[in-house]
Amino acid sequence: MDLKINNEINVEKVDPHVGLTQKEVSERVLEGRKNNPLKPMTRSIKRIFADNTLTLFNLINVTIACFIIYTGSYKNLLFLGVALCNTAMGIFQEIRAKRQIDKLTILTQSKIKVIRSGNEEQIEQSDLVQDDVMLLEAGDQVCADGIVLDTAGIEVDESQLTGEADAVRKVLGDDIMSGSFIISGRALVQATAIGEESFISKLSLEAKQEKTVYSELLRSIKTIIKILTFIIIPLGLILFFSQLSKSGDINASILGTAAAMIGMIPEGLVLLTSIALAVGVVNLAKHRVLVKTMPAIETLARVDVLCLDKTGTITNGNLHVTDVLPESYSTDLEMEEAVSAIIYALNDNNATSLALKKAFPNNPGWEAHTKIPFSSERKWSGATFSGRGSYIIGAPEFVFKDMHPKHAERVNAFSEKGYRVLCLAKKEGELNDGKAPKLVGHFLIADELRAEAKDTFRYFKDQGVSIRVISGDNPMTVSNVAMQAEIENSDRYVDMSRIAENTDFKELADHYVVFGRVTPHQKKALIQAFQQAGHTVAMTGDGVNDVLALKESNCSIAMAEGSDATTSVADFVLLDNQFDSMIHVLKEGRRVINNIERVASLYLIKTIYSVILTIIFTFVNSPYPFQPIQLSPISSLTVGIPSFFLAIKPNYKRIQGEFLKKVLHNAFPAALAVVSYIIVTMLLGQLIHLTFAQTSTINVLLTGAVCFTTLITVAKPFDFKIKVLITLLMAAFVLLFSFAGQFFSLAPVWNVNMAMIYIPLLISVYPYFHFIRAFMLRFFK
Structure with missing residues (x-):
């Protein structure tokens, strides 16, 4: 379904890097061209x-x-x-x-970044005015209809509007609908229709999207x-x-x-x-848990399968680079410069990119003319630089479809120790020229186990709740971390990137405990498989890649520090980001x-x-x-x-x-x-x-x-x-x-x-x- 909103509207474009001035904002507020407040979650x-x-x-x-x-x-x-x-x-x-709900909702209401008078500002969604330039990044939910003014290449999930969960790539001049999620990349988008004039309001989809x-x-x-x-x-x-x-x-x-x-x-x-x-x-509010649907309290009490992502739930998400491992024909300097160039060119804000930016803060200033941001489906990102070729960084299994046995053995060895392994690869031509890239080296990234993880998982085991780990990371890495958290049978893992499309997911769900290299659609399919087997399933997550699974589960739990997408679809939000709050629920x-x-x-x-x-x-x-x-x-x-x-x-x-x-x-x-x-x-x-x-x-x-x-x-x-x-x-x-x-x-x-x-x-x-x-x-x- 191709959604269009601006083809019949004559939009006077704003300079994306300047945005509106304070005077222009004030004029629009006086004219009533301001975004309506969010619909309250509770009844009046x-x-x-x-x-x-x-x-x-x-x-x-x-x-x-x-x-x-x-x-x-x-x-x-x-x-x-x-x-x-x-x-x-x-x-x-x-x-x-x-x-209590209204008080806690204020804490979880997402703010929006805008460009005003050339400066980046963070404002309440209700303070957005027409023609504001919104800065949208991966994980954000779009609160007003808009048109793309500048982009490093973004992909959007419009399933809330169309029912089709495929990522939609947006380029300059494309429309973006309110209610959709940014899956990857970032863009400057001019707000063209706000409040009651927005596409989602006109279709009255807010009520439709409430999960029964x-x-x-x-x-x-x-x-x-x-x-x-x-x-x-x-x-x-x-x-x-x-x-x-x-x-x-x-x-x-x-x-x-x-x-x-x-x-x-x-x-x-x-x-x-x-x-x-x-x-x-x-009572849950006292434990800093926001309950968005009261019957969900009962649903979670009946849960017998708890599915969770690794990052942000088992681990605290504080990623840090531990090692840079160049190949013999490469150097640390080349790897550091290349990864810095990719990070600054794409400006992604996911946890891995932030960890790499922290480790390699110096921007080499390379000029990028083709950019592909990271997405959970693709599991890699990259850019083509003038006079330097193309560099790609991501999961080795996805960058190299046919990995050399020696490289595969090396990656597996690090994964078994609990490291997240990223590879850096280079191509002399364009990113999408169909030629195989050459390995430059590997980065090792570590994550910290949550302090409360072991006790929480032990409690759920004693209460007859089975734990399943569904992650986009390497299955051996995830299995290792799950074993550290003492999740039962976490040595039973599977690499979902090697699973055929016609595979029986019910059989996979019955046999394995850890699922690695899982795409968002596979996460959803696994949730459905558990439900078809007669289980009541809860799903926890904090990233946009978890949204489909959260919506499909019987009961969904999000961390407050997660993306707008997860907190908007979740039944519970853990405001202190403490996973042991699940026990109280x-x-x-x-x-x-x-x-x-x-x-x-x-x-x-x-x-x-x-x-x-x-x-x-x-x-x-x-x-x-x-x-x-x-x-x-x-x-x-x-x-x-x-x-x-x-x-x-x-x-x-x-x-x-x-x-x-x-x-x-x-x-x-x-x-x-x-x-x-x-x-x-x-x-x-x-x-x-x-x-x-x-x-x-x-x-x-x-x-x-x-x-x-x-x-x-x-x-x-x-x-x-x-x-x-x-x-x-x-x-x-x-x-x-x-x-x-x-x-x-x-x-x-x-x-x-x-x-x-x-x-x-x-x-x-x-x-x-x-x-x-x-x-x-x-x-x-």
Whole structure:
């Protein structure tokens, strides 16, 4: 796809080496020709309020409240207080997380280099004005449409716009689109369309490029909500008309139906999930980790394969030249001058070029008329100099397709010791004349192992996460470094430059741990191979060559010091560039999932038994066994309050999956126990002539007992705070019958006939619940 933006626009070109003057910049700012601020990553506060309040369940709650108001039984409106508190808590936590994300985002927002009044300046993207001359280098993401005014030969990845990931070479006068990445080289580009006028804005691709993060947690909860959406209102209407036809009492029918429908709503479950994720964002912010998509916290917790590049992750990226090794017919001086000439001619800013520039800082002043910058696909760069021929520097395997065995043996020997080996070659003619170059000599470059690398990889191994190293470097070099970092089976390496295009990547992914000489497209293919094998894959990277793989992975992590391209597509950004921050992310994700699994079962008990009771009491000639206000203490003391504390409790067990199945293992037995006790109480109550108030009181007591039994089961293992919490909640529940019984429409429990029913049933609650649970676990297994 050939993208054009300027062929219908008459662009008055600016001198690329002078740029705009400050006066011209000020004039454009006053005219409004300024780049729009970046779209915030988080939702607005107004949107957060709307999304948390304007929900289907809140609408149902308000509708039920209106009917209860009609009956005049205002105390039964207490359930609205619980719903209001849940909503307020969700809004508070999400706004808190938003502020943390926004604060950290400011630190990671990339600046842009421009030429103004002949000087190079670094400005915020929002300060860019039309006709500014942008200095774009490898790794930069283009923030405005432009036209190339001067270039040393750049290549651009326009896959964000076209879907085609091939490198596109740009020459003088070519258009460059906002949203594309600079793969190699550098150029001076005049901004021709900014803000809403840019190509990417007009196509509204920003939303399209957001990666959909799979969340089993949210998917399962949405499944529950979808089912409830279809059954709550029909069941409520059926129950209401059934109760009304039997009793003729519209007020009693409304209150009974309201109790049933309130019971079916798992109020707080969705909000609690959002709260748990929001708390995770805040906790990770304390460890200097920017979370760009909240569900990614869960995704990383499920990761079982972690793919990473060598430079910047295993090593700290501080490259330095250790040796210059000329051939017998060459000299150190020729090599140093030639490599300096290439570096200054191309002015690349990748880590290797910077290391070479630091080692050889003197520019010999050679005049270059043909330049080819470094790219991850090519793995070499070079230039043709007037009267001196052409020089090439890069990976020996790519500079020389058929390397001499003696040279290959020498390169391998250095690679096995952990050095990155570069070769310098010379051609008498042009770079692309098709003739084979002649070897001039080698450079040895060393990198430093990250201090935290060993401990981090050891932790991931203990947690069952398999490590794979995918690098553009020599596989033996990478393998050596990986062995130093104590990555398991890192002696199993493969040279991907020797792999045919039709190779089965699934077989490679299964057999090898270290992949060297990998191109960006091969990185992406390897990620896909792991995913096809059923793995959840995380990818870390810091260079533009990692972008395709980062976008393809289930979860992507970038270093803040990496390129604009990597930080823009990543789900997490490690602001301190400390790889061990990954441990905190993994733990936080596991805490969220494990704790939501715990508390979700508490919420669904009420939902399940309410649905079953609604169906039963549609056909039974008896009023619904609860009033709305009687459910409030059960919801608050056995679910609402403890679930909040359980949701933020440390819990770093491995994720086993099957969220919904695990939740139902506790919720369904508890719900069946509640239904059983209510039926028994109804039958015995009729036998000894108990009033509705007395049977409903016994139902509240037994339902609370079952819910507390479930709470004790899911809260294990206990710590001191949880023990105290549950004890206080149980005490409050018991005292409620003595001191607040009248308010909650409860009859006095100190009644012999009532005690004859509830005492033996209370004694049976614990064994009965665990009997049903054990039976169901065995049945489903």
